[in-house]
Amino acid sequence: MKIGVVTFPGTLDDRDAQRAVRIAGGEVVKLWHADANLHSVDAVILPGGFSFGDYLRCGAIAAQAPVMESIIDAANGGLPVLGICNGFQVLVESHLLPGGLIRNEHQHFICRDQKLIVENVDTAWTNGFKLGQEITIPLKNGEGGYIADDETLRRLEGDGLIAFRYSEVNPNGSVNNIAGLRNARGNVVGLMPHPEHAVEPGFGPDTPLAMRSGIDGLTFFTSVLNQVVNS
Amino acid sequence: MVKQVSTVDTTNNAKKTPDKEQPWRELGLKQEEYDRIKLILDRRPTSAELAMYSVMWSEHCSYKSSKIYLRQFGEKVTDEMKKNLMVGMGENAGVVDIGEGWAVTFKVESHNHPSYIEPFQGAATGVGGIVRDILTMGARPIAVMDQLRFGAVANPDTARVVNGVVSGISFYGNCLGLPNIGGETVFDKVYQGNPLVNALSVGALRHEDLKLAKASNPGDLVILFGARTGADGIGGVSVLASETFDADGPSRRPAVQVGDPFAEKVLIECCLELYAAKVVAGIQDLGGAGLSCATSELASNGRAGMRVQLQEVLLRDESLTPEEILMSESQERMMAIVPKKDLKAFTAIVNKYEVEFSVLGEVIREPRLYINWGKEEIVNVPPRSVAHDGPVYERPVAYPAWLDNLNNNSVNHAQLRRATNPSKLAEQLIQIVSSPNQASKSWITDQYDHYVGGNTALAMPDDSGMVRVSEETGLGVAIATDANGRYCQLDPYNGAKLALAESYRNVASSGAVPMAVTNCLNFGSPENPEVMWQFKQATAGLADGCLELGIPVTGGNVSFYNQTGDVAIYPTPVVGVLGVIDDVARRIPSGWQDAGNNIYLLGITRDELDGSVWSEVIHDHLGGKPPVVDLAAEKALAELLQGASLQGLLASTHDLSEGGLAQTLVESTLRFGMGARVWLNEITERDQVDLTAALFSESTARVIVSVGREDDVKFVGLCEARGIPVLRIGVTDASGQLEIQDLATWSIEEIKSSHSATIPELFG
Numbered sequence: 001m002k003i004g005v006v007t008f009p010g011t012l013d014d015r016d017a018q019r020a021v022r023i024a025g026g027e028v029v030k031l032w033h034a035d036a037n038l039h040s041v042d043a044v045i046l047p048g049g050f051s052f053g054d055y056l057r058c059g060a061i062a063a064q065a066p067v068m069e070s071i072i073d074a075a076n077g078g079l080p081v082l083g084i085c086n087g088f089q090v091l092v093e094s095h096l097l098p099g100g101l102i103r104n105e106h107q108h109f110i111c112r113d114q115k116l117i118v119e120n121v122d123t124a125w126t127n128g129f130k131l132g133q134e135i136t137i138p139l140k141n142g143e144g145g146y147i148a149d150d151e152t153l154r155r156l157e158g159d160g161l162i163a164f165r166y167s168e169v170n171p172n173g174s175v176n177n178i179a180g181l182r183n184a185r186g187n188v189v190g191l192m193p194h195p196e197h198a199v200e201p202g203f204g205p206d207t208p209l210a211m212r213s214g215i216d217g218l219t220f221f222t223s224v225l226n227q228v229v230n231s
Numbered sequence: 232m233v234k235q236v237s238t239v240d241t242t243n244n245a246k247k248t249p250d251k252e253q254p255w256r257e258l259g260l261k262q263e264e265y266d267r268i269k270l271i272l273d274r275r276p277t278s279a280e281l282a283m284y285s286v287m288w289s290e291h292c293s294y295k296s297s298k299i300y301l302r303q304f305g306e307k308v309t310d311e312m313k314k315n316l317m318v319g320m321g322e323n324a325g326v327v328d329i330g331e332g333w334a335v336t337f338k339v340e341s342h343n344h345p346s347y348i349e350p351f352q353g354a355a356t357g358v359g360g361i362v363r364d365i366l367t368m369g370a371r372p373i374a375v376m377d378q379l380r381f382g383a384v385a386n387p388d389t390a391r392v393v394n395g396v397v398s399g400i401s402f403y404g405n406c407l408g409l410p411n412i413g414g415e416t417v418f419d420k421v422y423q424g425n426p427l428v429n430a431l432s433v434g435a436l437r438h439e440d441l442k443l444a445k446a447s448n449p450g451d452l453v454i455l456f457g458a459r460t461g462a463d464g465i466g467g468v469s470v471l472a473s474e475t476f477d478a479d480g481p482s483r484r485p486a487v488q489v490g491d492p493f494a495e496k497v498l499i500e501c502c503l504e505l506y507a508a509k510v511v512a513g514i515q516d517l518g519g520a521g522l523s524c525a526t527s528e529l530a531s532n533g534r535a536g537m538r539v540q541l542q543e544v545l546l547r548d549e550s551l552t553p554e555e556i557l558m559s560e561s562q563e564r565m566m567a568i569v570p571k572k573d574l575k576a577f578t579a580i581v582n583k584y585e586v587e588f589s590v591l592g593e594v595i596r597e598p599r600l601y602i603n604w605g606k607e608e609i610v611n612v613p614p615r616s617v618a619h620d621g622p623v624y625e626r627p628v629a630y631p632a633w634l635d636n637l638n639n640n641s642v643n644h645a646q647l648r649r650a651t652n653p654s655k656l657a658e659q660l661i662q663i664v665s666s667p668n669q670a671s672k673s674w675i676t677d678q679y680d681h682y683v684g685g686n687t688a689l690a691m692p693d694d695s696g697m698v699r700v701s702e703e704t705g706l707g708v709a710i711a712t713d714a715n716g717r718y719c720q721l722d723p724y725n726g727a728k729l730a731l732a733e734s735y736r737n738v739a740s741s742g743a744v745p746m747a748v749t750n751c752l753n754f755g756s757p758e759n760p761e762v763m764w765q766f767k768q769a770t771a772g773l774a775d776g777c778l779e780l781g782i783p784v785t786g787g788n789v790s791f792y793n794q795t796g797d798v799a800i801y802p803t804p805v806v807g808v809l810g811v812i813d814d815v816a817r818r819i820p821s822g823w824q825d826a827g828n829n830i831y832l833l834g835i836t837r838d839e840l841d842g843s844v845w846s847e848v849i850h851d852h853l854g855g856k857p858p859v860v861d862l863a864a865e866k867a868l869a870e871l872l873q874g875a876s877l878q879g880l881l882a883s884t885h886d887l888s889e890g891g892l893a894q895t896l897v898e899s900t901l902r903f904g905m906g907a908r909v910w911l912n913e914i915t916e917r918d919q920v921d922l923t924a925a926l927f928s929e930s931t932a933r934v935i936v937s938v939g940r941e942d943d944v945k946f947v948g949l950c951e952a953r954g955i956p957v958l959r960i961g962v963t964d965a966s967g968q969l970e971i972q973d974l975a976t977w978s979i980e981e982i983k984s985s986h987s988a989t990i991p992e993l994f995g
Contacts, residue, residue: 010493012408016685050406053493109401109678140680197682202816206903211820
């Protein structure tokens, strides 16, 4: 199973996403922003960071990169795409997912172990979770406040397109506690928290059992591998 | 593109006009320094040369006041200490062999003055600068830490500086993708007009990838790449600019640099790819003193020379003068020495990253630095005279007139009231753990990304930060830093040793083996003999301490002139210790994790409250002598912790330092929300101390550990065999409470809210 991980200038978590794919049992293909060729990957991850310095608007410049043209086409054709943090912002700027992400309500960058509720398991990236499951995934962003107009929100809620909601604490002022979204087809998922930082015992969030032992994020990557195998 | 500038001061012009008035004094040079430049050149310097010498001979770049003391870090060492040192002091950063073919490089540096003027950019570019130092050694930067000292929390200006500095570090560090794994934050009125912003970075490299800042092969190209050169960070050179140009020319330039972390991130990846392609023969970052420093140091280190065409420098502002170009401290720039045959490969890589570059000139055999502006020669100097043979001063030292009085005014002499009733002591405990310096700093550290990279094994609030270096074996490094200005004010010699001892203990507490030391020596004006005495004492203390512990100083930084008017800051030598751990999976948490574990106190508690947090928070007092340093005991303790950790006996370890046992108990319970029942009577009986000392004394060489019951006998046996004083003082439990018997019982929630509310209330 080949999973492409895109690197834009200013991408930071690409090596983490690559590691997550390897731990889940997938084969990593590094994709470069300036190269439109997707090298026949079975899925794509847009990792976190500050692509193009987050100048203009987070994700806005990256959304125009040559690799994104191919990714948008492929996503519309059903290729599984996961956008993490800055990658979620790129998906929104590419109109693969609706709404927008703005500066955190409290104006500060925040890094914390965040509890999420899995709201939808009918996607390429969440099929390994149980509906309503509470998971802990590190969150780190300065511009993670999700917004959308009322009509879009109604549609997202009505059509079951909310993939994750923040639990206990809303860390950035996102409307309806929205942490992540899916598209109607379920192949595209975007979220602000970082599942690739919760895949390896010793380097993830704390759990009641042991320090830094949380690996709830691994299910994102095993989900897509299972989906690709089954399809 | 060749510009026509007629007013440029050439070397010929300098010969013809020997008596021209030059603004050497305004540039910070002394009469004898100016005379010395004339002697070296056998003529007056051109304005460009004067600019170069003035910045390179500044205290910041030349270490002219500190050099004679820094030498002892290289002298007070044994062969054993040098064994793992691949690069020692004097390079951009020291490099230590950590085994398995891996090496690490680490260093801490100050950015104090810019951070007071413009806290956000000052702190941001401080991070950027230290990261480029690490990158320059051929290493991939893998983590950062910050050591911050701010003014009193009650002063309205403190919030401005705190918010600016923290957002600056958050902005720059987070955008670089380097985990921030720890640091220090201290508030004290002595830092009001002169906050300290120190930044540490650590990087990892394979042995064969080591790079040095030298240009030694004639014919190699001198290439400047990265951001364009602008008018930022020029500072004093504006004097020259206004000298050289009329009123229409460039005038006052901002002295604080402006950082672009995105450009630096791209530069990091670009440099690492250049290194991997082996197309770089030498590399130097551009930081303080900009091109003046990079050209002269590269040539001087390589025992060669250089011919440079200054008009080839890519500019952000076409109106810059040659002097300003030489001095500019624009960020995110690097200078590479590239063999001609590799230019094509070099170009392909920098183009891939869309990084701009220009070839400025080439390396020559003759040890001379020639810089031209178009056809005119504006610099013709021996590079060594600029970079390495600057003035060296043995400044006057004087024992501070006020020190005896301060030392005599101990806690006992001042008869500070000690509480005896339990409720009063309990109240003091809460007062201490919620005081600004002892309270949780998570409001600050939560603004830093500590996950990126996926290798963070420990980060704040644990005793040290730890990152994995090898994903194959788990080999990793731990780093802790410490400085206690109050102790150093009382006794700079032992104060520096105490900082070393605490960093060493913190690293050992994480399960790592301490290996190397870096420092950032923050002091007042070297022209004040009392400050110079403090500096002399602190450096001697640190060098002696390192020799005793058997770990070498690999590099560091000196920051003088930290004062407001005549009032200097407390001497604040920040000491960083780096340790190695064969597998980060073996690291020890700082907090209690499991119920039913025994809690042991290792080490002896003495009545040592002079200079303590208790004396500060409860009595607003500073006097007496700091706690006794016993480095032999520290070493024995560290070895015990390593032995016990290798056998898997330790469920947690937390060192005792500022705030004493009280602080450590609170932090141990809050780390994972595990409760405990603790008793103090055996401490007071065995060590013959009262309850105030048992709770708040800052005696050194102490830690508390928690040990599973099944390992009890083995652990206590190990302590006794090694002669480490050991006392069972409590048991962890799932009660959701911290109970100190005969004193008080708190719910964990209650303590947590006292400990964590302070900082957000002040600055949030």
